[in-house]
Amino acid sequence: MASDEDIVTLFSKFGFGDAKSKEIIKNKKVSQQLYEILGDDLSSFSGELEPKKLALLHQLAIDLKGSENVSSSLRQLLTDAILDERIKSTLQVQEGVKYLKSTQSPTESELNTHAGVGQEVSEEQVHSTISKYFDSIMDELQAKRYTMVPSILGQLRKLTELKWASPALFKPIVDSLALKHLGPKDERDVIKKVKKTPAKASAPDANKKDSSATKVDAPVETERSMFSEGFLGDLHKPGENPQMWPELMDEHLKFTHRQVFTRFPPEPNGFLHIGHSKAIMVNFGYAAFNKGNCYLRFDDTNPEAEEEVYFKSIEDMVSWLGYSPWKITYSSDYFQELYDLAEKLIECDRGYVCHCTPEQVKEQRGMKADGTLGGQRNGCSHRERTPEENLKEFRKMRDGFYKTGEATLRMKQDYTSPNPQMWDLVAYRVLDAPHHRTGDKWKIYPTYDFTHCLVDSFENISHSLCTTEFRLLRESYEWLCDTLHVYRPAQREYGRLNITGTVLSKRKIAKLVTEGYVRGWDDPRLYTLEGIRRRGVPPGAILSFINTLGVTTSTTNIECVRFESAVRSYLDQTTPRLMVVLDPVLVEVDNLGEDETIEVEMPYKPGSNPVTLGPLSGGRTLKFGKYIYIDRSDVRDDDQVSKEYFRLAPGQPVGLMKVPFNISLRLIERDTEGNITKVLVNYDKDIKKKPKTYIQWIPKSDCIKIDEVRVQNALFTLENPKDYLAELNPNSEEIFGNAVIESSFKEIVSRSPMNVEIPGSQFNIKEKPGNNTVRFQALRVGYFCLDKDSNDDKLILNRIVTLKEDSSKK
Numbered sequence: 001m002a003s004d005e006d007i008v009t010l011f012s013k014f015g016f017g018d019a020k021s022k023e024i025i026k027n028k029k030v031s032q033q034l035y036e037i038l039g040d041d042l043s044s045f046s047g048e049l050e051p052k053k054l055a056l057l058h059q060l061a062i063d064l065k066g067s068e069n070v071s072s073s074l075r076q077l078l079t080d081a082i083l084d085e086r087i088k089s090t091l092q093v094q095e096g097v098k099y100l101k102s103t104q105s106p107t108e109s110e111l112n113t114h115a116g117v118g119q120e121v122s123e124e125q126v127h128s129t130i131s132k133y134f135d136s137i138m139d140e141l142q143a144k145r146y147t148m149v150p151s152i153l154g155q156l157r158k159l160t161e162l163k164w165a166s167p168a169l170f171k172p173i174v175d176s177l178a179l180k181h182l183g184p185k186d187e188r189d190v191i192k193k194v195k196k197t198p199a200k201a202s203a204p205d206a207n208k209k210d211s212s213a214t215k216v217d218a219p220v221e222t223e224r225s226m227f228s229e230g231f232l233g234d235l236h237k238p239g240e241n242p243q244m245w246p247e248l249m250d251e252h253l254k255f256t257h258r259q260v261f262t263r264f265p266p267e268p269n270g271f272l273h274i275g276h277s278k279a280i281m282v283n284f285g286y287a288a289f290n291k292g293n294c295y296l297r298f299d300d301t302n303p304e305a306e307e308e309v310y311f312k313s314i315e316d317m318v319s320w321l322g323y324s325p326w327k328i329t330y331s332s333d334y335f336q337e338l339y340d341l342a343e344k345l346i347e348c349d350r351g352y353v354c355h356c357t358p359e360q361v362k363e364q365r366g367m368k369a370d371g372t373l374g375g376q377r378n379g380c381s382h383r384e385r386t387p388e389e390n391l392k393e394f395r396k397m398r399d400g401f402y403k404t405g406e407a408t409l410r411m412k413q414d415y416t417s418p419n420p421q422m423w424d425l426v427a428y429r430v431l432d433a434p435h436h437r438t439g440d441k442w443k444i445y446p447t448y449d450f451t452h453c454l455v456d457s458f459e460n461i462s463h464s465l466c467t468t469e470f471r472l473l474r475e476s477y478e479w480l481c482d483t484l485h486v487y488r489p490a491q492r493e494y495g496r497l498n499i500t501g502t503v504l505s506k507r508k509i510a511k512l513v514t515e516g517y518v519r520g521w522d523d524p525r526l527y528t529l530e531g532i533r534r535r536g537v538p539p540g541a542i543l544s545f546i547n548t549l550g551v552t553t554s555t556t557n558i559e560c561v562r563f564e565s566a567v568r569s570y571l572d573q574t575t576p577r578l579m580v581v582l583d584p585v586l587v588e589v590d591n592l593g594e595d596e597t598i599e600v601e602m603p604y605k606p607g608s609n610p611v612t613l614g615p616l617s618g619g620r621t622l623k624f625g626k627y628i629y630i631d632r633s634d635v636r637d638d639d640q641v642s643k644e645y646f647r648l649a650p651g652q653p654v655g656l657m658k659v660p661f662n663i664s665l666r667l668i669e670r671d672t673e674g675n676i677t678k679v680l681v682n683y684d685k686d687i688k689k690k691p692k693t694y695i696q697w698i699p700k701s702d703c704i705k706i707d708e709v710r711v712q713n714a715l716f717t718l719e720n721p722k723d724y725l726a727e728l729n730p731n732s733e734e735i736f737g738n739a740v741i742e743s744s745f746k747e748i749v750s751r752s753p754m755n756v757e758i759p760g761s762q763f764n765i766k767e768k769p770g771n772n773t774v775r776f777q778a779l780r781v782g783y784f785c786l787d788k789d790s791n792d793d794k795l796i797l798n799r800i801v802t803l804k805e806d807s808s809k810k
């Protein structure tokens, strides 16, 4: 038996790092086996091996440990295949070992067959095989729809054509084909649960055909969950993501205890928008659903664009949406570790300092004069520098010897790869800018491509969930983790959420703000999360809405009106009703005495069961008397009163909500300019006649004046604003300065946030108090909330949404 010291010495001769050797040594059998492989099979080899080969030899040792029947001469067959790159993957090593163990007299050619040498399957081939498979099961697929997807994945693994294909390719292809053949998921794909009613204690009623004791309720549609189906439902379990260095998984699992770990990684260079709420939900929600943890990680590697307000706002928005980060971290927390790994990258000859201009780099990457790729690709001369020289140059970068643009650290990846994200990406750039957290300590900053995967690794992320534009970066993500021999998290990509009918780009919104078209980044007409919150949209409405859309790998494009309609139905279930008159005229009831009043009861929400109404139960008493306000638009006396006009007009009485009898018009008083100043009516006491409609009203003696009601409409006139400044809606904000509201509004203010729960919803968020949580339905007018500008001296309301979809288009 070799001593640990001998083993480490030999390992390092072949290129295993110290830390790595120490880890391997922890397993006596494996390290002994690897020692023999290196010592015997590679006795004629000198120098260091590439990390990938080291990993495969390590895998070989793991698979061979304790199998005495494989002699060293047989083993040599496999070692040679690894060295000359016939064998390139873990799966191949495993299959090769299986073959050796199964036979007394192996041959090289049979080994090649069993280990799939030369059997690489391209992505196109995988695609075409899966397409054909879909064609062969089309009838069953149409019948079973999405429930078939898991079994399809299982079957694909058994297909001989796909044996040597990377299984990671299957899922996205299957998803896109399912979508192509079945269309998006719909009600047919809802998983229905049958809920059993507990047997009743009372004796079954003999007269009824069904006895209630055995009756089963009609199927209850449970709320679909984006976390248990679709893209998120199909994700791997912690610990199942493949590793180039399998032993790193143990360490990872020791930290995570097999819990899900995710992160939401915004760049603190702007305010979040509605699309980000999907990312927040995907990351925080998936972790919570699986009883795991999610970091809020500020990706602050770009000091020039970062500002304090963004950090604060992002944190606020996450909390507003009902999530609490497990930890708040910053990429800059890891600048030193990242720097050390950059040196390590150089030491293993996988990083080099490059002085090429952006134009030269483009040319090296095969960019042609017309800006398209596809030309000849060549690495530059800097690529040939020795690690020693690179280290010296990199330290010069660090020490401020170079100005921005004069030098970068690039990863030595693979120019022959078809993937442009493998063409020697930049890892570090010179930037002499102070950083809000590290001050002027650094003159070089790591790029996203270098930082993201490594910080995911440091933080033991089990699922690094990002949007599909990062798909091609996955290869580089894994390459860097593997090359640096750190735990490799699994990056998986889902489709973005886009809202149409508005603009989301930071640059465009900034222009609207700085040029004064809107009230700020949190203007209720914008789809920034700050704006949506100020507008009064409840966070639960956003989450429920995104949940109904589900998560797939395709982009979801949604019109604002669809979002609004989801908000409307959420508000319908969760808000009290009040009466507001936007444009009041005074009504004098002729036949009521000055002090005569009729008390009417109004519940805050229709329905009588206090259990289901929860915080919305109860109501108030209103006093109908001689003077009330109604809306100017609810009375007319012009000749053209049309047949569709149901409200107050000569010869046409109208009902006042909850008031026992109608009022009928007697006289309209006007000022010299023709504006209505007062309406005289009769209270049609004791005349039972159903009016054509009812209108809202407010007692003059008991009302509150609203300083400003802001009725927000669509910000743009077109569904897809392109020339967006020219397409601004001139009436996107109408202001009413005379509106009145009934005095019970005060009670609603004091009862807010009401935190009304929707039965069966996963998204009943307890909100913290704030103006935006004072929400109500103004009968016949719309849903409103208190604006953030509102205070004890000035009452200001925002319209959250209209009552009906079409009323905004009037």
Ligand code: ATP
Pocket (backbone or CB within 6 Å): 264, 265, 266, 267, 268, 270, 274, 275, 276, 278, 279, 465, 466, 467, 495, 496, 497, 498
């Ligand atoms: P972009 O990448 O479009 O520039 P951004 O810079 O505004 O977005 P980041 O701070 O990079 O925002 O975003 C943080 C996270 O939110 C990222 O994981 C990103 O993929 C995700 N994200 C951004 N926009 C959307 C969207 N429209 N739908 C879903 N997720 C999104």
Ligand code: MG
Pocket (backbone or CB within 6 Å): 267
């Ligand atoms: Mg970004």
